Amino acid sequence: MTMEPNDYLKISFNVKGDVENTNRRILPFADSLVYESRILDARRLTAGADVKRTYDVVLDLQNVDKHFQPGDTIAILPENNHDEVTQILQHLNLLSVADVTYFIEIHMETTKKKPIIPAHIPTCGTLRKLFTKRLDLRSPPKKMFLKMLLRFTTDVQEIERLQHLCSPSGSLAYNDFLKDCRSFLHLLQSFPSCKPPVARLVEHMTPLQPRPYSVSSSPLTNATPKQLHFTFSIIELENNLKGVCTGWLERLIQGTEKNVQFYFRRPNNFRLPTDMTVPIIMIGPGTGVAPFIGFLQHRELQNAELGAAWLFYGCRYLERDFLYKTEVDTFLDTGILTKLFCCSSRDRFGRVYVQDLITKHSDSFVDKIVNEDAVIYVCGDAKNMVKQVRDTIVNCLMSVMSWPLSDAEDYVKQLQKTNRYIQDEWI
Template sequence: MEFTYDRVKYRELLRTKSNLGDIQLTLPRVPPSVLDIDIRDEEITPPTDVQNGCSFPLCTSSVFEGQISEANYMTLGDDVKKVISCYIHVKDLDVSFKPGDAIAILPCNLDTEVEKFAVYLKVKDVLNKKCSINIQTSVKKKSNFQHIPTITSLNYVLKYCVDIRSVPKKAMLLILSECASDSFEKRCLQELCSREGSALYNTHILEPGATIQDVLASFPSCQPPLGRILELLPRLLPRPYSIASSPLISPHSVRIVLSVVEQPVKGLCSGWLHDVLAPLLGTCKEPLEKQMGELSLKPKQTVLVPVSFRRTHNFNLPDDLSVPLILIGPGTGIAPFIGFLQHRSAQKKTLHNVSFGEIWLFYGCRYSDRDFLFRSDIYKFMEEGILSRFFISFSRETTNNGVKYVQDNIKKHAQIFIQKILEERAMIYVCGDGKNMATDVWKTIVHLISSEKGIPEEEALSLLLNMQEKGTYKQDIWL
């Protein structure tokens, strides 16, 4: 896999435009050196503990090897994103999870990228040798490095422990500037991390998402010592995936639905999962329903991935089952709602004399026949009366009558929507893309409250903010 950035163009950009002239620069303070690294000419068997056995941030269980033996494509064709459904077995684990929670999966860096990085750091020949990494005794915050084993190999650290694709912070650029032998390169790097060059940092580093490797490629005279780089590289973090199943229906496994990121670069976790799940995946040439039916015919194989449960802070079902719910989740944003609906289905079968509130679902995808996730499950929930109303939008079909996105369907049914939230006190759940969709849905609802109630937009906004504060407008979104 190669980065899609045009490295040559990027290098030109840095070298020709990041010149602030001769002005005096205000540089950040040099962070003290904290790691002592010693590499011996001995082979070592890599450690088996994931990231030195260190727990993942925000997670509620220890890290364990999730077994995946079923995986399937849920979409078809080139003009939709690849979406994979898989089940992670959690049998024999003493953990509890609820619909709305997520499971965090730790990817690893690609071997090709690790090797390239090792070349920049001039450590390619010793990648698999025994390496001791110790924190200097004077360092107070030792916890920052707990994810790196003390006795290890550099290959293990670069592959499993640190984020070698991270965007360098200014402290890193400063360290790099100190290690550049070419005076022009040194000046450029100083400018990028200086107070005076903060606009340059934004346009040349932050906005293009330049990685430490891009910067090292752009400044070849820069020969940073390994320790300085390792101590400034952030920890490689797991990615959360919403649980799309209910523990009442499948207590020993959790289902996840994964959108494979291919642009602007291959996603580290989703791309890696796509690769490791390849032996389990169908050919993607059969219609969706047929592929699902063929699952049981595939030979049984198991893929192991490091995972941990991650509890949501507020995206669970309410305790009061009579509260009406409005679920809004286009694309893979539907994942937790399938868990909600399964859960409600199981509750309806076992809890008697309980009044259950209505559940409405607003879902959107591109085409009715290519990326309509969970189509048969949704219609089954409708038939069973678990789902009271279902509103679907197809963004790329010409016959959608102006209902392109979930928010267009909300607008189309404005009157009943507003009545449901303001008079019947329905709770709203929004899941999925936080950059555009969640903001557009929010704005649409503010606007509709204002027009339906005949109140100013500011008043409608404070009403919605109030719902959010009380926990009746909930979002689980990814920015």
């Protein structure tokens, strides 16, 4: 029998060897080893059922030899939902070998040119760990993947539906299917007779990516053991699904298993000035405030003269999801934070965003950056908020300085070039 070009991996079970080959990993922007740390504590920062559940998490760094700075980012290696993984293994008739050691190798009879084992796949391990830690079970299925599934589907109606989804005439149906298909489990449940072999799945399924989170603490604290704080909000999806990493972290917080694997990402320029007298302007709605809590804590622990520190912060409800409100109030009282500009988008006063606050205080804002050489830090959503803040600052420069658009744009570009306008953005 002639093999298709993509039939190139072979999996054997009940082999002797390591339980898992952990050397095969994809670690984007890594600046350290992978550490395993225990969650020491976690507290919810929001209240009410109609706001996102947001947590401050404390990691134990007792066995971590890496030094960090406020503004750094860690990448957490998440795990897929264990119940979801079990249901997938059950559907594929793999439960009996789910915890048996496998070995994966290149099939000797393959006709594929330059075949390699995908970089994220351990050559030795168990299927349960493979589906739990290495495979992205939420990635939208591509048409090539659906075409592969055709070979392993037995029900005639399901075959016809898959063929239609893969065809040029089925583009609209394919797009509609992607809107409803939120997980690999849902895909399998949509085609019950489809039982692809695990070797074929490994060839097609994408890696489970690490999730980045901003550090929200200073390394100068005297906490014992050495600690690191980060912040996350639960992502709620349709069909009662949660975000892979945030859902897993919440389960860890609520359960008895508390270990998390993470690494430090390569630092960017999101750092406090070395001269602590330089004024800083921090702009970060929602969880965008997280790195600034670390900034302010770091300033508090410095034995140095401090320049002005402004914070522009926005949330939905001032009384229910003002993150780190107690800490921010304390920083204000002690002068570590010199000005707080705060707004909400769901309270009775109407929708107000940080961009509106910047515009409202444009005279003093522009004076701070033009005449006092303040450094601007923006942390938030790259798609909307970060761009809107930049546009707002350009408009403020045009208004206050009576500059044409080109001059205002050039000024902001120069600020960015000289590390006086620094962004920490997420997608």
